[in-house]
Amino acid sequence: MAEFDYDLFVIGGGSGGVRAARMSATYGAKVAVAEEFRYGGTCVIRGCVPKKLMVYASSYSEHFEDAAGFGWSVPEPSFDWPSLIAAKDAEIARLEGIYRRNLENADVTLYDHRAVLEDPHTIALDDGRRFRVRHILIATGGTPYVPPKTGAEHAITSNEVFHLEEQPKRILIVGGGYVACEFAGIFNGLGTEVFQIYRSDQVLRGFDREVRDHVADAMRARGIDLRVNEELGEIKKTNAGLVATTSGGRTLEVDQVMLATGRVPNTADLGLDEAGVAVGRHGEVLVDDYSQTSVPSIYAVGDVTDRLALTPVAIREGAAFAETVFNAEPTRADHEDVATAIFTQPEIGTVGVGEDEARKNGPIDVYRASFRAMVHTLSGRDERMLMKLIVARDSQRVIGCHIVGHGAGEMVQLAAVAVKMGATKADFDRTVAVHPTAAEELVTMREPVAET
Numbered sequence: 001m002a003e004f005d006y007d008l009f010v011i012g013g014g015s016g017g018v019r020a021a022r023m024s025a026t027y028g029a030k031v032a033v034a035e036e037f038r039y040g041g042t043c044v045i046r047g048c049v050p051k052k053l054m055v056y057a058s059s060y061s062e063h064f065e066d067a068a069g070f071g072w073s074v075p076e077p078s079f080d081w082p083s084l085i086a087a088k089d090a091e092i093a094r095l096e097g098i099y100r101r102n103l104e105n106a107d108v109t110l111y112d113h114r115a116v117l118e119d120p121h122t123i124a125l126d127d128g129r130r131f132r133v134r135h136i137l138i139a140t141g142g143t144p145y146v147p148p149k150t151g152a153e154h155a156i157t158s159n160e161v162f163h164l165e166e167q168p169k170r171i172l173i174v175g176g177g178y179v180a181c182e183f184a185g186i187f188n189g190l191g192t193e194v195f196q197i198y199r200s201d202q203v204l205r206g207f208d209r210e211v212r213d214h215v216a217d218a219m220r221a222r223g224i225d226l227r228v229n230e231e232l233g234e235i236k237k238t239n240a241g242l243v244a245t246t247s248g249g250r251t252l253e254v255d256q257v258m259l260a261t262g263r264v265p266n267t268a269d270l271g272l273d274e275a276g277v278a279v280g281r282h283g284e285v286l287v288d289d290y291s292q293t294s295v296p297s298i299y300a301v302g303d304v305t306d307r308l309a310l311t312p313v314a315i316r317e318g319a320a321f322a323e324t325v326f327n328a329e330p331t332r333a334d335h336e337d338v339a340t341a342i343f344t345q346p347e348i349g350t351v352g353v354g355e356d357e358a359r360k361n362g363p364i365d366v367y368r369a370s371f372r373a374m375v376h377t378l379s380g381r382d383e384r385m386l387m388k389l390i391v392a393r394d395s396q397r398v399i400g401c402h403i404v405g406h407g408a409g410e411m412v413q414l415a416a417v418a419v420k421m422g423a424t425k426a427d428f429d430r431t432v433a434v435h436p437t438a439a440e441e442l443v444t445m446r447e448p449v450a451e452t
């Protein structure tokens with residue numbers, strides 16, 4: 001009898017786990033995956049993909065409004081929530097099927113079960129089956145953090161928001177991270193009255209300060225009642241809906257309260273103690289540069305390691321794991337200069353460091369353009385685009401690129417190639433503009449902003 005049932009057992013069929021499983025199988029490993037919910041994980045089932053579909057849906061209201069300036073007369077538009085949810089669900093089911101088939105086609109064995117560790121080489125499923133395995137990959141992702149507030153059980157999180165039967169007429173969104181801000185924009189665009197509170201002094205912590213201010217102002221200008229330095233008190237259920245109190249002394253009557261107050265690694269009751277796997281303060285699995293945990297046979301990738309919680313990063317970590325363990329090519333996942341988009345309305349695209357962070361590391365020049373995009377000269381919308389380049393003064397390298405406005409996510413993917421290659425400001429300058437676009441501003445910013 002073989003010593004092990006599998007060369008690799010992956011816990012979690014999300015972005016990181018699926019990539020690692022498929023690649024490892026390609027390299028000849030005998031692989032199994034356990035998934036307790038749905039294949040595709042957070043990104044496909046209740047994260048990036050359904051969210052972006054809802055962002056698209058919500059952005060039509062802006063287009064209907066803006067069309068008038070171009071001569072269109074648009075009849076009073078109406079929106080049907082159940083139609084959107086049904087269409088979105090059908091697409092998610094299709095994608096889930098593709099994930100499942102891709103694994104099966106790679107000869108990966110699938111277990112639609114919860115799995116936990118029993119020791120460094122034993123996996124137990126919730127139906128009582130046990131497997132001896134050579135390597136274990138923990139790819140269990142994260143889960144919404146619910147603060148201990150009275151009445152929190154009446155609130156929803158990003159897990160439930162995709163499945164509401166009715167569109168709320170009024171919603172309170174608690175939180176200031178990208179998920180909170182994106183959903184504020186989604187509901188606002190779909191016609192819901194949106195209140196958003198955040199306990200700190202500005203939303204979108206971790207991003208460039210000016211970008212944060214710009215987006216917060218634009219969200220307010222679009223009708224979101226966004227207040228900072230204000231915390232949730234308690235939530236009560238009444239006949240009329242939910243009543244939430246805030247530290248600002250307000251009592252808000254709403255149909256839904258969404259808690260978007262961060263995410264925590266999905267490691268509760270996973271058997272990490274039993275297997276001897278070291279975890280950090282927030283329950284994150286501690287790993288080295290090769291995603292290996294404190295136990296040599298056990299690795300972890302993706303959100304559960306709390307490094308950079310993004311789908312493409314989880315995928316890269318999964319791929320690096322497979323290269324390292326099953327292709328004899330020790331590979332580190334690269335977490336430097338990872339570009340990202342935030343689908344607020346207006347949208348953000350960003351790569352590299354923000355201005356304040358950059359200043360801590362040495363002298364910089366900041367190039368900045370804030371302008372009305374051409375489309376809004378006729379649409380009449382009073383919204384400006386913002387673009388910033390952060391340049392290290394000594395090396396002249398562009399170490400940060402921040403864009404706010406339509407297409408920012410698409411633009412920054414390409415700017416990220418230049419930043420990753422170490423492009424200097426002079427490289428940007430000698431690149432001829434694409435005209436007429438908004439993106440051309442990125443290569444036509446001549447003078448740095450004067451130091452204040």
Ligand code: FAD
Pocket residue numbers: 011012013014015016017034035036037038039040041042043044046047048049051113114115116139140141142158179266270301302303304308309310311312314341
């Ligand atoms: P996950 O994709 O979370 O997969 C983990 C899987 O493990 C889940 O399917 C879970 O059911 C399963 N599981 C957990 N425990 C067990 C167990 N014991 N046994 C069996 N199965 C188990 N990232 C972006 O890059 N761009 C975006 O626009 C973006 N938008 C987001 C929007 C929202 C609302 C959220 C919540 C996240 C978003 N993210 C986005 C983050 C992205 O979804 C995650 O970074 C990514 O899914 C992480 O992949 P993962 O493989 O680590 O975990």
